[in-house]
Amino acid sequence: MEQAKFDFGAAVSVDAEAVGRPGQRRFRLMVRSTGQTASIWMEKQQLAGIGVWFDEMCARLDREHPTSEPDAEPSPFAGDYDVDFRSSQVGLNYDEHADRFAIQAFDLDASAGEAPAFRCELTRGQCRVLSRKIAALVAAGRPICPLCEQPMDPDGHVCPRSNGHHAPVTVA
Numbered sequence: 001m002e003q004a005k006f007d008f009g010a011a012v013s014v015d016a017e018a019v020g021r022p023g024q025r026r027f028r029l030m031v032r033s034t035g036q037t038a039s040i041w042m043e044k045q046q047l048a049g050i051g052v053w054f055d056e057m058c059a060r061l062d063r064e065h066p067t068s069e070p071d072a073e074p075s076p077f078a079g080d081y082d083v084d085f086r087s088s089q090v091g092l093n094y095d096e097h098a099d100r101f102a103i104q105a106f107d108l109d110a111s112a113g114e115a116p117a118f119r120c121e122l123t124r125g126q127c128r129v130l131s132r133k134i135a136a137l138v139a140a141g142r143p144i145c146p147l148c149e150q151p152m153d154p155d156g157h158v159c160p161r162s163n164g165h166h167a168p169v170t171v172a
Contacts, residue, residue, distance in 0.1 A: 004104055004119035006083045008033035011120045015074035016047060016134050022142045023153055029103070030077045031120050038083035038118055040105050044138065046090050051134025053092050054101065054127040061124060067099070072125040074133075085109070085117055101127050 013032040018025040027047045031038045061067075087105040094101050100121045107117035122130070142151035147161040 004116040005107075006036075006038065006118045008036060008038060008118070008120035010100075011122050011126065013072075013074045013077070014120070014122055014126050014130055015077060016051075016130060016137055018044075018137045018140070022140070023151065025141065027137070029105075030074075030081075031103075031118075032075070032077065033120060036082040037077060037080070038120075039081040039085075040083075040118060041086040042090065042105075044141070046087065047134055048138045050090060050092065050103070051131045051138070055131035055135070057094055057101070058124055058128050058131065061094075061099075065099075067124060069123060069125045071129045072123060073129055074126075083118060087117075091116070095121075099124060 008031055011031050011033055015030045016028065017030065018027050020026055025044070027042055027044050029038075029040045029042065029047065029050070031040070085105075086108040088108040088110075089106045091104040091106075092101065093104075098121075100123065102119060102121050104116040104119040106114070110117060142153065144150070145152050145157055145159050147159045150157075150159075
């Protein structure tokens with residue numbers, strides 16, 4: 001992984017949150033390191049991908065190389081962040097010698113070819129908790145239509161797969 005503009009090293013706390021109501025939510029990853037905090041905004045699919053990858057990697061590692069490391073719950077975050085940007089791309093890595101995960105994020109407003117804007121390292125316990133939190137955030141969104149698999153709005157949903165032959169599907 002390239003040298004990042006803001007390298008937080010080992011994260012003290014990491015969390016994720018969704019801001020806004022379903023259908024209009026914004027997602028972010030929040031990281032605290034010694035003396036600094038970061039807020040990295042990203043697309044729902046990016047955050048979901050991070051959660052799935054951490055879940056799969058931790059499950060595999062816990063089977064192949066069990067550890068007694070406990071899950072690490074995040075501590076609360078204040079409203080001010082030293083680093084606050086919207087990411088265009090997120091990279092994930094696992095260092096088996098250190099038994100640490102790394103996240104790096106590229107700033108959406110940065111020039112092409114620029115180094116990552118942010119990097120931090122996470123423990124397996126932090127990743128297990130974070131993957132569960134991300135799964136809950138993603139699941140708390142709009143329900144998915146069983147026919148077209150698109151999100152349904154609270155005002156109702158006209159499913160393109162029904163071809164106009166069924167009544168609109170509404171959210172219960």
